[in-house]
Amino acid sequence: EPEVTQTPSHQVTQMGQEVILRCVPISNHLYFYWYRQILGQKVEFLVSFYNNEISEKSEIFDDQFSVERPDGSNFTLKIRSTKLEDSAMYFCASSEAPAGGIGRNEQFFGPGTRLTVL
Amino acid sequence: AQSVTQLGSHVSVSEGALVLLRCNYSSSVPPYLFWYVQYPNQGLQLLLKYTTGATLVKGINGFEAEFKKSETSFHLTKPSAHMSDAAEYFCAVILPNTGNQFYFGTGTSLTVIP
Numbered sequence: 001e002p003e004v005t006q007t008p009s010h011q012v013t014q015m016g017q018e019v020i021l022r023c024v025p026i027s028n029h030l031y032f033y034w035y036r037q038i039l040g041q042k043v044e045f046l047v048s049f050y051n052n053e054i055s056e057k058s059e060i061f062d063d064q065f066s067v068e069r070p071d072g073s074n075f076t077l078k079i080r081s082t083k084l085e086d087s088a089m090y091f092c093a094s095s096e097a098p099a100g101g102i103g104r105n106e107q108f109f110g111p112g113t114r115l116t117v118l
Numbered sequence: 119a120q121s122v123t124q125l126g127s128h129v130s131v132s133e134g135a136l137v138l139l140r141c142n143y144s145s146s147v148p149p150y151l152f153w154y155v156q157y158p159n160q161g162l163q164l165l166l167k168y169t170t171g172a173t174l175v176k177g178i179n180g181f182e183a184e185f186k187k188s189e190t191s192f193h194l195t196k197p198s199a200h201m202s203d204a205a206e207y208f209c210a211v212i213l214p215n216t217g218n219q220f221y222f223g224t225g226t227s228l229t230v231i232p
Contacts (some may be wrong), residue, residue, distance in 0.1 A: 005163065035220075042122075043162070043208060043222035056219055060169075091161060097213050099220060107220070109154070109161035 002026045004110035006092050012116045013082055021077045021113045023092030032075045033093040034067065034109060036060070043091065049075065050098070082117045089114050124209050124223035132231045137181075137196040139226045141209030144190065149211040151192040152220070153183055156206040165207075168192065169214070179203070204230045 005024045013019050025032050034046040047057040049067050066078045075094075079086055093107040121144040126169075131137055143149060150169045154162040166177025172186040183194045192209060209223040 006161075033220075035222075039171070042224040043210075043220075045219045048219070058219065093162075105150075106164050106167065109163070111159065111161040 002108075004092055004094055004108050006090075006110035006113050008113060010114045010116070011118065015084055016081050017020065019040045019079050019082055019115060021026070021079075021090050021092075021115070023075045023110055024073050025092065025094030026108055027073070029094035029096050029108070031095045031098055032067075032069070032084055033095075033099075034077045035091040035093065035109075036041055036088040037083075037091065037112075038088040046077070050097070055098075068075075079115075082115075084117050087115055122209055122223040123228050124207075124213055124220050126226055127224060128227045128229065130229040130231055131199045133201055134198050137194070137199045137203065137228065139194040139207050139209075139228065141183075141192045141194065141223060142190055143192065143209075143211045145211065145213065147213060148185075148187055149213050151183070151185060152210040152212075153177065153181070153192070153194050154208045154210060154222075156208065156225075158205075163209065165194070199228075199230045201230050201232060204228055 007022045028102045032049040035043050037043045045058050047061045048055045064080045068076050089112045091112045092110045096107040123142045125140040152167045153165040154167050158163050165190050166175050169186045176182045181196045206225050208225045210220045
């Protein structure tokens with residue numbers, strides 16, 4: 001069964017460093033998402049991406065964040081200068097149809113990357 | 119803004135007992151509603167969803183949920199808990215045709231006691 005994969009499973013970095021979190025969405029999916037979950041808190045939407053551009057982003061997704069689909073398979077989240085409060089689990093998701101539409105709008109989630117900023 | 123409330127961050131049930139996980143949303147427009155499950159060290163897996171049609175929806179692993187517009191609720195139930203049901207459960211909503219932003223609840227951790 002196709003699945004979303006994410007690497008690495010755990011990333012430890014120093015404050016101020018840049019990190020890139022990688023995701024491989026399901027191959028026939030067109031919509032891609034990033035979420036984060038700070039320990040003990042709810043899962044929060046960061047950004048959605050379609051047709052090589054951001055379609056929606058939350059207030060969390062500030063200038064420190066960027067997303068890219070550098071090739072036909074990877075979808076990356078970059079944090080330019082990490083802060084302590086960026087420590088969280090980051091989930092990638094993908095779907096065939098947009099989440100707000102009917103039909104095949106189910107988002108399939110990856111296992112997450114746990115980011116620890118020291 | 120959307121709000122999703124899951125009452126009870128931790129729920130414990132005995133094996134074979136009824137599972138009831140509560141979810142309420144705040145929206146003047148009925149949203150699309152989802153329940154996801156997260157097993158340890160794994161991603162979120164869709165249990166079931168409601169978009170339109172029948173308000174009682176059945177999902178995987180024997181779970182079901184009923185959309186009650188008058189109560190703005192979408193509670194998740196399972197008649198008989200199994201040890202393998204122990205996991206974190208998240209309720210999520212999205213407004214139809216307004217974008218791709220899911221709003222998640224804070225999650226409910228289900229423990230099944232043998």
